[in-house]
Amino acid sequence: xxxxxxxxxxLSLSPGERATLSCRASQTVSSSYLAWYQQKPGQAPRLLxxxxxxxxxxxxxxxxxxxxxxDFTLTISxxxxxDFAVYYCQQYGSSRFTFGPGTKVDIK
Amino acid sequence: xxxxxxxxxxxxxxxxxxRLSCAASGFTFSRYCMSWVRQAPGKGLQWVAxxxxxxxxxxxxxxxxGRFTISRDNAKDSLYLQMNSLRAEDTAVYFCARDIENxxxxxxxxxxxxxxxxxxxxxxx
Numbered sequence: 001x002x003x004x005x006x007x008x009x010x011l012s013l014s015p016g017e018r019a020t021l022s023c024r025a026s027q028t029v030s031s032s033y034l035a036w037y038q039q040k041p042g043q044a045p046r047l048l049x050x051x052x053x054x055x056x057x058x059x060x061x062x063x064x065x066x067x068x069x070x071d072f073t074l075t076i077s078x079x080x081x082x083d084f085a086v087y088y089c090q091q092y093g094s095s096r097f098t099f100g101p102g103t104k105v106d107i108k
Numbered sequence: 109x110x111x112x113x114x115x116x117x118x119x120x121x122x123x124x125x126x127r128l129s130c131a132a133s134g135f136t137f138s139r140y141c142m143s144w145v146r147q148a149p150g151k152g153l154q155w156v157a158x159x160x161x162x163x164x165x166x167x168x169x170x171x172x173x174g175r176f177t178i179s180r181d182n183a184k185d186s187l188y189l190q191m192n193s194l195r196a197e198d199t200a201v202y203f204c205a206r207d208i209e210n211x212x213x214x215x216x217x218x219x220x221x222x223x224x225x226x227x228x229x230x231x232x233x
Contacts (some may be wrong), residue, residue, distance in 0.1 A: 017118065028216070032216060033216075035220070039153075043225075044144075044203055044223035044226060046223070047221050050217055051215070051217045051219075056221065073138060086152075088152065090153075090155075090219070092219070094191070095158070097143065097158070097220070099152060102152045
């Protein structure tokens with residue numbers, strides 16, 4: 001079973017700053033099976049990135065994903081006030097999904 | 109509008125049962141795999157189970173095997189989760205989600221693109 005680890009646990013930044021979030025897998029994951037979600041308090045998760053680097057419909061281009069193998073990154077180029085939230089990576093394998101523990105991006 | 113609406117949550121005693129429903133609208137339900145994902149209070153997301161388009165294949169996380177059963181009724185555009193032998197650790201918000209299995213040669217892509225707002229299950233005496 002693939003285990004996903006996300007770092008840091010919390011990222012404290014100011015609006016306008018760049019956010020770099022890491023997702024590391026315990027074994028190689030196909031890039032096409034790696035997705036990122038955003039979740040705000042009291043809301044359902046929202047798909048941001050699929051296939052490690054493809055933005056979902058309606059997602060602003062300040063969000064970008066990269067990586068391969070066991071190391072993946074979500075980058076928010078310039079934080080907007082609405083971007084402060086929790087971010088989860090997710091992988092698919094053996095007909096099952098696994099989520100990472102999440103990174104909280106909060107206001108410094 | 110593509111929409112998923114969960115229902116059926118509530119307070120139940122340990123050892124009890126509950127059946128969650130998810131009503132789909134705005135898309136051809138029978139064409140998609142579907143998942144249940146849960147989130148315990150203050151915790152992260154945990155995938156619970158999923159089911160193929162025709163219900164022929166079902167998969168679940170080990171912690172619910174033998175207790176939870178996922179099913180669907182394509183005629184009613186509905187997804188279900190029958191939860192038996194409930195434990196305190198099953199307390200969570202339960203989301204249904206649409207799975208995407210997308211083949212763009214040479215790769216398959218897997219992710220969840222539509223989510224419901226969730227229904228809350230509390231297991232407590």
